[in-house]
Amino acid sequence: MQQDRDVLIVGAGPTGLALAIALADAGFTATVLDAQPREALAAPAEDGRDIALTHASVATLRALGLWQRLLPEEIGRIREARVMDGDRQHSALSFNAHGHGADALGWIVPNHALRRVSFAAAAQRPGLRLMDSAQALRIGTLSTHAELEFGTSPGAPHHLRGRLLVAADSRCSWSRRQLGIAADMHDFGRTMIVCRMQHDLPHDDVAYECFGYERTLAVLPAAGHVSSVVVTTDAAAAAQLLALPERAFATLVERQFRGRLGRMQLLGQRFAYPLVAAYASRFAALRSALVGDAAVGMHPVTAHGYNLGLQSITSLTHALCAARAANQDIGAATVLAGYERRHRRDSALIYHGTNAVAKLYASTGAPQRFARQLILRAAQHLPPLKAAITARLTGQGGLQLPGAAP
Numbered sequence: 356m357q358q359d360r361d362v363l364i365v366g367a368g369p370t371g372l373a374l375a376i377a378l379a380d381a382g383f384t385a386t387v388l389d390a391q392p393r394e395a396l397a398a399p400a401e402d403g404r405d406i407a408l409t410h411a412s413v414a415t416l417r418a419l420g421l422w423q424r425l426l427p428e429e430i431g432r433i434r435e436a437r438v439m440d441g442d443r444q445h446s447a448l449s450f451n452a453h454g455h456g457a458d459a460l461g462w463i464v465p466n467h468a469l470r471r472v473s474f475a476a477a478a479q480r481p482g483l484r485l486m487d488s489a490q491a492l493r494i495g496t497l498s499t500h501a502e503l504e505f506g507t508s509p510g511a512p513h514h515l516r517g518r519l520l521v522a523a524d525s526r527c528s529w530s531r532r533q534l535g536i537a538a539d540m541h542d543f544g545r546t547m548i549v550c551r552m553q554h555d556l557p558h559d560d561v562a563y564e565c566f567g568y569e570r571t572l573a574v575l576p577a578a579g580h581v582s583s584v585v586v587t588t589d590a591a592a593a594a595q596l597l598a599l600p601e602r603a604f605a606t607l608v609e610r611q612f613r614g615r616l617g618r619m620q621l622l623g624q625r626f627a628y629p630l631v632a633a634y635a636s637r638f639a640a641l642r643s644a645l646v647g648d649a650a651v652g653m654h655p656v657t658a659h660g661y662n663l664g665l666q667s668i669t670s671l672t673h674a675l676c677a678a679r680a681a682n683q684d685i686g687a688a689t690v691l692a693g694y695e696r697r698h699r700r701d702s703a704l705i706y707h708g709t710n711a712v713a714k715l716y717a718s719t720g721a722p723q724r725f726a727r728q729l730i731l732r733a734a735q736h737l738p739p740l741k742a743a744i745t746a747r748l749t750g751q752g753g754l755q756l757p758g759a760a761p
């Protein structure tokens with residue numbers, strides 16, 4: 356065996372890196388391994404995703420020293436969110452943070468920026484080892500420890516040993532499969548096109564979700580006169596939208612958005628994501644745990660995937676710190692069962708609720724349209740429901756490491 360660590364993490368995406376940093380800051384040793392080369396991890400290419408972050412997530416990013424590394428022009432603010440239904444001019448449902456002790460519902464940050472700052476911070480943490488260009492080959496979990504075999508070509512495979520192995524390798528997780536953990540996968544048969552657009556009029560920090568009958572359009576406020584635009588439609592229509600010349604695409608978005616932002620212009624590329632959600636049947640097994648999309652891969656319509664990922668690493672880190680304080684083995688089944696319970700409680704309702712919303716809005720039939728109108732009207736006129744949704748976005752919380760000021 357080459358090396359003994361407390362925790363081995365497969366996947367240096369934003370969740371795996373955040374976990375590695377949290378564990379290093381809590382005094383654990385960790386190795387995080389990723390198949391991508393170092394350059395791609397250190398300076399990730401734009402991928403079109405803009406991530407809406409809740410207050411609790413920003414608190415976690417601050418606690419890990421990641422938020423402070425973002426550039427001011429990378430951070431957009433969401434003051435208000437409006438949901439539009441069909442061709443109606445006025446919003447069917449709206450949210451703001453008034454009365455919740457906050458001046459914003461949340462923030463918007465490009466995914467590649469989150470990845471960049473996570474890698475830079477992780478690379479500077481003593482106690483944390485990053486293995487890039489490393490292809491995981493085999494996982495073994497025993498009652499005493501976990502083993503990981505990986506290859507970096509050329510040469511013989513390497514071996515690592517840890518008290519716990521964590522899968523953070525995305526929704527089609529190779530590690531999850533190796534651990535024998537099943538997942539419910541749901542293919543929505545829809546594709547999401549994401550891009551950034553510049554516009555003449557200010558967005559006033561308002562986010563829009565426009566549920567059209569053929570396609571859904573979300574427009575999220577980035578910094579300046581720039582918005583993150585998300586179009587969801589079926590695969591054939593998505594292919595046509597991607598093939599449209601830039602000006603024709605911009606005109607189509609302007610029209611569906613009823614010119615609210617004036618003339619719009621595409622900035623950079625359009626990216627397509629087929630929509631497949633995943634929910635693992637277990638979040639823990641013998642000396643192993645799942646975090647991030649490997650545990651719960653969300654449909655992006657409610658913008659909760661990475662927020663849940665940060666919640667998973669917070670719950671796992673708290674569980675491991677509590678185990679150490681009680682002189683318990685961090686890979687013990689009882690410790691991991693605590694993490695599993697907590698993350699299931701945090702994720703089950705939002706996951707199934709999001710899937711229900713996504714399915715309702717993917718249907719164009721008259722009964723579904725009627726159901727949508729009823730639900731939106733009920734939500735708009737039901738203050739406790741609106742308050743609960745807003746509280747989820749603005750609620751405090753996030754990672755607290757032992758010894759850190761509350």
Ligand SMILES: Cc1cc2nc3c(=O)[nH]c(=O)nc-3n(C[C@H](O)[C@H](O)[C@H](O)COP(=O)(O)OP(=O)(O)OC[C@H]3O[C@@H](n4cnc5c(N)ncnc54)[C@H](O)[C@@H]3O)c2cc1C
Nearest residue numbers: 366368369370390406407524525647648658659660661662
């Ligand atoms: C269009 C879109 C919009 C979104 N918007 C939001 C939003 O507004 N708010 C929000 O909270 N979330 C949002 N999300 C979700 C968010 O992007 C994900 O939840 C988040 O990126 C998941 O991070 P992760 O680290 O778990 O996985 P990933 O980012 O997928 O990273 C996984 C890593 O594992 C590595 N890997 C994979 N397999 C292996 C292997 N076998 N060996 C070694 N390494 C491996 C990969 O190279 C990668 O680096 C959105 C997603 C999409 C697609």
